[in-house]
Amino acid sequence: MSLSILSVVLLNIVTSIAIFFVIAVGLAVIFGLMDVVNLAHGEFVMLGAYAAFITSQLGLNPWLSFVIAPVIVAIFGLFIEKILIRHLYGKIMESILATWGLGIILRQVIELIFGKDYKIAPYPVEQTVNVFGAGYPVYRLLIVVLALVIVALLWYLERKTNVGVTVRAVIQNPNLSSALGININRVYSISFVVGSALAGLAGAIIAPLVSVHSGMGINYVMNGFLTVLVGGMGSLFGLVGSASLLGGSESVFSFFFDPVWGSIAVILITIVFMRFKKTSI
Amino acid sequence: MNLTRSLLKSNPSRNLVLIILILLLLPTVSTDYFSSLVGKAIIFAIFAISLDLAWGYGGILSLGHSVFFGLGAYAFTITSLNIGTPFGIFLGIVLGVFVPIIIAALVSSFVFFSKTSPFYIGVVTLSLALLAEKMVIRFSSFTGGQNGLSGVPEFPFYGVPLYYFILLIFVLVVVVSSILVKSDMGKIIMGVRENEERMQFLGFSTPLVRTMIFCLSGSLAGFAGILYASFDGFVSPSLVGFTLGTQVIVWVAIGGRGNIVGAVIGALLINILSPYFNEYFPYVWQSILGLFFIITVVFFPKGIYSFIDKSRKSAVKYDVTVKPQEVKILNSKSNILNINNLGVSFGKLSILKDLSLKINTGELQCIIGPNGAGKTTLINAITGRNNPTNGTVVIDSSSIEKERPETIVDKGIARTFQSTNIVGNLTVAENLQLATANGKFQSFYQNTKEIHLSPSTDKLLKLSRLEEKMTLLASELAHGDQQLLELCMAIALEPKVLLLDEPTAGLTGLERKEIGKILIHLAHEDNISILVIEHDIDFVKEIADRVTVLYDGTIAADGTVDQITQSDLVKKVYLGGH
Numbered sequence: 001m002s003l004s005i006l007s008v009v010l011l012n013i014v015t016s017i018a019i020f021f022v023i024a025v026g027l028a029v030i031f032g033l034m035d036v037v038n039l040a041h042g043e044f045v046m047l048g049a050y051a052a053f054i055t056s057q058l059g060l061n062p063w064l065s066f067v068i069a070p071v072i073v074a075i076f077g078l079f080i081e082k083i084l085i086r087h088l089y090g091k092i093m094e095s096i097l098a099t100w101g102l103g104i105i106l107r108q109v110i111e112l113i114f115g116k117d118y119k120i121a122p123y124p125v126e127q128t129v130n131v132f133g134a135g136y137p138v139y140r141l142l143i144v145v146l147a148l149v150i151v152a153l154l155w156y157l158e159r160k161t162n163v164g165v166t167v168r169a170v171i172q173n174p175n176l177s178s179a180l181g182i183n184i185n186r187v188y189s190i191s192f193v194v195g196s197a198l199a200g201l202a203g204a205i206i207a208p209l210v211s212v213h214s215g216m217g218i219n220y221v222m223n224g225f226l227t228v229l230v231g232g233m234g235s236l237f238g239l240v241g242s243a244s245l246l247g248g249s250e251s252v253f254s255f256f257f258d259p260v261w262g263s264i265a266v267i268l269i270t271i272v273f274m275r276f277k278k279t280s281i
Numbered sequence: 282m283n284l285t286r287s288l289l290k291s292n293p294s295r296n297l298v299l300i301i302l303i304l305l306l307l308p309t310v311s312t313d314y315f316s317s318l319v320g321k322a323i324i325f326a327i328f329a330i331s332l333d334l335a336w337g338y339g340g341i342l343s344l345g346h347s348v349f350f351g352l353g354a355y356a357f358t359i360t361s362l363n364i365g366t367p368f369g370i371f372l373g374i375v376l377g378v379f380v381p382i383i384i385a386a387l388v389s390s391f392v393f394f395s396k397t398s399p400f401y402i403g404v405v406t407l408s409l410a411l412l413a414e415k416m417v418i419r420f421s422s423f424t425g426g427q428n429g430l431s432g433v434p435e436f437p438f439y440g441v442p443l444y445y446f447i448l449l450i451f452v453l454v455v456v457v458s459s460i461l462v463k464s465d466m467g468k469i470i471m472g473v474r475e476n477e478e479r480m481q482f483l484g485f486s487t488p489l490v491r492t493m494i495f496c497l498s499g500s501l502a503g504f505a506g507i508l509y510a511s512f513d514g515f516v517s518p519s520l521v522g523f524t525l526g527t528q529v530i531v532w533v534a535i536g537g538r539g540n541i542v543g544a545v546i547g548a549l550l551i552n553i554l555s556p557y558f559n560e561y562f563p564y565v566w567q568s569i570l571g572l573f574f575i576i577t578v579v580f581f582p583k584g585i586y587s588f589i590d591k592s593r594k595s596a597v598k599y600d601v602t603v604k605p606q607e608v609k610i611l612n613s614k615s616n617i618l619n620i621n622n623l624g625v626s627f628g629k630l631s632i633l634k635d636l637s638l639k640i641n642t643g644e645l646q647c648i649i650g651p652n653g654a655g656k657t658t659l660i661n662a663i664t665g666r667n668n669p670t671n672g673t674v675v676i677d678s679s680s681i682e683k684e685r686p687e688t689i690v691d692k693g694i695a696r697t698f699q700s701t702n703i704v705g706n707l708t709v710a711e712n713l714q715l716a717t718a719n720g721k722f723q724s725f726y727q728n729t730k731e732i733h734l735s736p737s738t739d740k741l742l743k744l745s746r747l748e749e750k751m752t753l754l755a756s757e758l759a760h761g762d763q764q765l766l767e768l769c770m771a772i773a774l775e776p777k778v779l780l781l782d783e784p785t786a787g788l789t790g791l792e793r794k795e796i797g798k799i800l801i802h803l804a805h806e807d808n809i810s811i812l813v814i815e816h817d818i819d820f821v822k823e824i825a826d827r828v829t830v831l832y833d834g835t836i837a838a839d840g841t842v843d844q845i846t847q848s849d850l851v852k853k854v855y856l857g858g859h
Contacts, residue, residue, distance in 0.1 A: 037400050087579050093342060093399045097534065097578040100344070104527060104571035112564035218523060222411055225404040260412075260419040267408050271391045274401065 004134035011131065013251045015140040018147035020247035021240060022205055023220050024227035025150060026198030028239050031228060033171055033191040035090045039099040041199055041224060042217025043106035048073050048203020049212045050110065052121040062124040062208075066146075069204035070197040077196025081189050089188060103217070110214040118211035121204075143205055150198070154236055167191070223250070226270040245269065293542045293590060297455060300545060304448055308441045316444045322552035323451045324512060328505040329532045329548035330458050330541055335498035336530075337538035338462055340474030341491060344403045345410025346502055346529055349381040351521025352413070353503025354510035356380040358433045359423055370434050377507040378500045384409075385499030389492035407523065414522035429517030433510045447508065454501065459541055461497075465714070465723035470494050472704045472715050479702045482664065484690035484720025484774065493722075531574045537584025546586055599710035599751060600731045603739045617642045617810050618663070618694075618778050623672035623682075625655070625662050632658045634834040635672070640778060645804035645811045647821045650831035656814045657699060659831065660780045664696050665689045676778065687720055693777035697784060699814075701763040705756030709747055709766055712755050713738075716773035737807045738773040741799050745769070761788045768796070772803065779803070781813045785820060793817070797824045822846070 027041045038044070051072045052065035060068075084102065088095040125142065128135035158164040169177045170187045178184045202220075210216060223246065231242030246266050254262035304323065308316050328350050335341045357377035361370045392405055417424045424430065436443050461467055472480045473490045481487050510516045519525060529548075536547020551570065558566035577584055618640040625633040632655045640646060648656050661667045663674055665686040674682040681689050704712050714732050723729075734742065742748045745765040750758065755766060768784055784800075785793045801824055803809045815821050821828060821842065828845040830838040838848050845851050 031400075037403075039403075084575065084579070094578055094582070096342065096344075096399060096403050097530070098575045100527070100530070101571045101575035101578065104531070104574070105568045108564045108568040108571065112568075219411065222404075222408050226408065229401060229404060258419070260415045263412055263415055267405075267412055270408075271405060275391045275395045277395065 002132075004132040007131045008134050008136060009251075009255055011136055011140065012255070013248050015143050016251035017244050017247035018144045019202075019206060019209075020223055020227050020250075021147050021243035022143070022150060022198070022202040023224040024231070024239060024243060025154070026195040026202065027221070027224050028228045028231065029154075029198065030192055030195035033167065034085075034188050035092060036085060036088055036095040036192075037092060037099065038085075038192075038195065039096050039221075040103040040106060041099075041195075042219075042221025043103045043110075044073050044077065044196055044199035044217070045203040045206070045220055046110065046212075046214065046217035047076060047106070048200035049121065049207035049210075049216065050114065050119070050203075051200065052204040052207035053119045053212050056122050062122050065121070065124075065204040065207070066201065069207075070200040073200025073203070074193050074197035077193050077199075078189070080196075081192040085192055086185075086189075107214045107217075114214070116213070118213045121207035121212055123208040139208060146201075146205060150201075151236060151240060158236065223247075223266060226266055230270055230273050245273075293540060294459065296542050296589065297459070297545070300542070300549070301448070301452055301455075304451075308444055313440060316441065318556060319549075319553060320444050320447050320512060321509070322549050323447050324505055324508045325529070325532070325552050326545045326548040327451055327454050327508065328502055328529055329536070329544040330454060331498045331501035331505060332529050332533050333538055333541060333544035334458060334462070334501065335495055336533065337540065337544065338467070338470055338474065339491060339494040339498070340399075341495055341498075342399045342403045342406075343495075343498075343526075344407035344530065345413075345523065345526045346406070346498075347521055347523070347526035348406070348409050348413045349385065349499040349502035350506040350509070350525065350529075351417070351516075351518075352381045352384060353377040353506030354516045354520050355417065355424060355430075355506075356503070357507040358430050358510050358516045361434045362430065362432065373434075374507055378503050381499040381503030381506075382496045385496040386492060389488070389495050393488040393491045393495075407526070410521065410523045410526045414518050417518040417521055424518070425516075427518065429515060431515045433514050433516060435511055435514050443512075447512070450508065455541060455545070458501075460726050462541065463728050464726050465718070465729050466725045467728075468707065468711055468715060469718065469723060472707065475706045476702065476704045479704060480715070481686045482690060482696055482698075482702075483716050483718075483770065484687050485718075486685070486687045486720070490722075531570060533584075534574055535570075535577050535584055537586030539583065540586055540590075542590070543584050543586035546589075547584065597708070597710070597730065597752065599714065601739065601742070601748070601751075602731060602733050604733060604735050606736045615642050616640070617676060619673075619675040620663070621673045621675070623659075623662060623674065624670045625658050625667055626670045631670075632834055633662065633669075636831075636835055638829065638836060638839075640810050640812060641827075642777075642810055643804055643808040644826045645800060645813070645824055646827045646829060647813045647815050647825040648829050648831055649815060649818065649821060650837070654831040655834045656831050657782055660696060660782055660812070660814065663689075663780060664694060690774060690776075691720060694780065695771040695774040695776035695778070696780040697764075697767045697771050697782055699782040699786070701760070701767050703755045703763055703767050703770070706754065708752055708754055709758070710751040712766060712770060713742075713751075713773055716770040719774060734773055735775050737803055737809075738769055740802075741765070741769050741772060744795060744799060761792055764788065765792075765796075772809075776809060778810045778812070781811065783814050783816065785815070785817065793820055794823075800824055818846075 023045060027038060030036055030038050048069040051069035055065040055068050056062055080102065084098060088098055123139050125138045127138045129138055129141070158167065166182055167187060170182060170184050174184050206220065227239065227242050227246055230246060231239035246269060249265045249269055250262040253265040304319065307319060332343065332346045335343050357373040360376050361373035363369070364372060388405065388409065392402055418426050436446065438446065469485060469490060473485065473487045477487050506520065532547040532551050533544045535551065536545065537543020555566070581587055616639045620636060620638040623633055623636045624631060636659065650656055658667065662669045665684055669682050672682065673680055676692050676694065679692065681692055704715065710732060713734070717733055747762060747765055747769060750762065755763065758766060764784065764787065771779060785796055788796065797820060800811055800813065804811050825842050828840065828842055829836055830845060830851050838845055838851055
């Protein structure tokens with residue numbers, strides 16, 4: 001294997017890990033905080049991707065989609081939190097089913113509005129960089145940078161700010177936090193909005209790499225769920241670790257065999273990992 | 282007229298008969314197209330029943346049940362097409378049922394035997410459906426890939442006879458599954474759904490129960506897949522895929538999960554209506570179904586069938602019979618349970634530190650100690666709820682410190698929990714019947730209305746007056762009665778050692794006295810060794826043969842009531858003062 005191929009493979013692994021992470025992180029925020037599983041997360045990602053598509057259709061700078069998509073999906077998330085999620089706090093089974101239904105509706109409505117055909121969102125940067133003689137898209141490297149920024153921001157928010165202390169208190173003991181005067185419903189509602197915004201951002205990030213269509217969410221969100229399962233709820237770095245394990249394996253298997261073997265590897269690793277894991281979620 | 286009225290008077294089995302009657306008469310009034318549509322809907326109803334068995338009855342949220350349906354269809358098609366003789370068709374049917382069972386067993390062995398949540402099970406099954414669809418497309422030399430396989434062996438008849446054949450199979454499936462869910466085994470399955478932990482501590486291997494129902498459900502789904510393939514003459518990747526998996530969830534949820542009729546109604550209604558609505562309002566109809574699904578899940582978890590069936594679960598009377606008193610050889614004061622150097626740590630925090638304790642036959646031993654001393658952890662470590670970090674627990678010369686809870690129950694150790702732990706959705710009688718099963722699988726078809734209790738359980742049942750409340754749901758009992766029921770269930774296991782975690786918390790003074798008498802009787806007359814965690818020192822004085830003081834994860838004192846209450850140490854650490 002030549003140096004250029006090797007470095008491209010390695011870079012693909014790193015970007016694949018970054019993509020796993022950005023999709024899983026919004027899900028982990030919502031599940032970790034609220035014990036609510038948002039099975040429509042993939043559709044939220046899909047909405048973000050459509051927002052990126054619309055941004056370019058309106059002739060706006062593609063960079064703007066990194067702002068527009070999270071904002072639109074966050075507003076949508078706020079609305080959904082008010083009418084649906086609020087009834088589901090702490091009820092895992094119901095939340096899975098209800099958000100599953102929400103996913104069905106979103107796929108149908110988007111298909112009704114935009115049709116069945118695949119949409120294309122433009123790359124904000126089209127340049128490539130030279131990596132040992134092979135051209136590598138700058139955009140893919142940018143994804144890694146964005147993922148690192150998200151990690152850093154969330155870590156800062158959680159560990160170094162008052163918001164973080166409040167949030168950790170609510171996770172540890174919602175009842176006591178409530179008794180201490182923390183408005184936990186507001187914390188929940190904000191965390192759902194943040195989770196939604198992260199989903200929207202993830203959608204905008206992956207939109208140029210894939211064909212945007214109503215059913216795109218499910219495949220991405222599946223990897224997101226498996227990443228959350230393996231990473232556990234508690235820690236940001238657990239999530240980074242599991243994204244590395246699963247995203248890395250997927251791209252290695254996809255490279256040496258084909259993408260189906262990549263998917264098989266991700267699922268098998270998760271099941272085996274969960275079998276021997278001590279704690280449960 | 283009378284017949285229709287009695288049929289319309291709601292009751293699940295009557296409703297089923299009514300549905301079957303309508304389906305029977307249908308070909309006389311409908312077009313061939315419509316009959317064929319209904320035929321397909323009936324096959325989907327069988328598929329829906331399979332999901333209802335796993336999800337509604339077993340509590341296993343399988344978001345990718347289409348895997349089993351599609352596997353059945355593909356296994357049948359590929360085998361019969363490749364062999365091409367009647368034997369090939371026969372083998373195809375066998376494989377169409379068994380391949381899903383194997384996959385279900387494989388999934389179960391990983392999923393149910395680790396710590397699970399609905400989220401984990403849902404995600405794994407869903408990912409299997411997504412994966413299966415990809416694999417069918419990828420390995421196209423077997424499966425025909427995206428184009429699917431056509432020329433599937435069809436039924437030897439068509440039209441109305443085929444319709445009636447499908448209907449006949451449907452009726453058989455309905456009858457068999459109704460018998461199963463009402464059987465003694467059915468109660469165990471529902472017990473595991475409602476309260477897995479209690480079932481485990483009644484000695485059931487709950488992962489095995491779940492595996493059993495999941496495999497059964499998978500095989501029925503595979504069977505429906507075979508029927509579908511043969512009925513349609515064509516298989517395609519959509520049969521294994523995630524969309525069908527979604528749809529079947531929607532049918533069962535809207536119809537009413539945990540009820541065979543509910544699943545049938547949901548599947549029939551939606552599958553008969555969908556072709557029409559899809560034609561005229563393609564996206565709107567699916568969105569409305571989605572919306573309806575959400576509303577059902579959030580506000581009417583039992584689906585539309587809960588509006589039809591107003592009949593309250595009729596209280597079934599159970600006969601109580603009492604086993605003959607066993608004559609036990611009393612070798613008093615012999616050790617039954619030996620705990621040596623037991624340690625339990627969670628990370629860096631050690632709760633129990635090298636604790637050694639002997640429990641004697643027929644002795645009533647109380648454990649006291651301040652909060653956080655490790656009392657409940659001790660019981661958890663003995664019963665396998667937490668595995669000890671070090672040390673041994675030996676009962677009758679066999680080590681149990683690494684065993685699973687159900688194995689430990691089988692060795693003769695029963696327990697109650699600090700916060701009552703019963704199967705709320707079943708009646709008092711059914712709860713007791715589960716306990717008398719002693720962790721063994723029961724009949725898949727018989728519905729026994731008899732409970733065979735040990736003499737001491739019967740005595741407690743009478744004393745506690747639970748005998749008069751046998752037909753009530755356990756969740757309808759007052760708190761004290763729930764606690765007594767849990768105690769009855771623990772004793773019904775006929776344990777050698779009984780571990781009780783604050784059995785009198787929340788009871789009135791009078792009730793305490795009664796329980797105290799019963800405990801003394803159990804220990805001294807029935808020769809059961811009893812370990813009671815108790816806070817009420819006066820109660821302890823009344824009942825205890827021996828008192829052990831637990832403090833900071835070790836045994837601070839051990840002796841008779843008098844020795845303990847006189848001890849300075851106890852006065853200091855437990856009775857207050859510094």
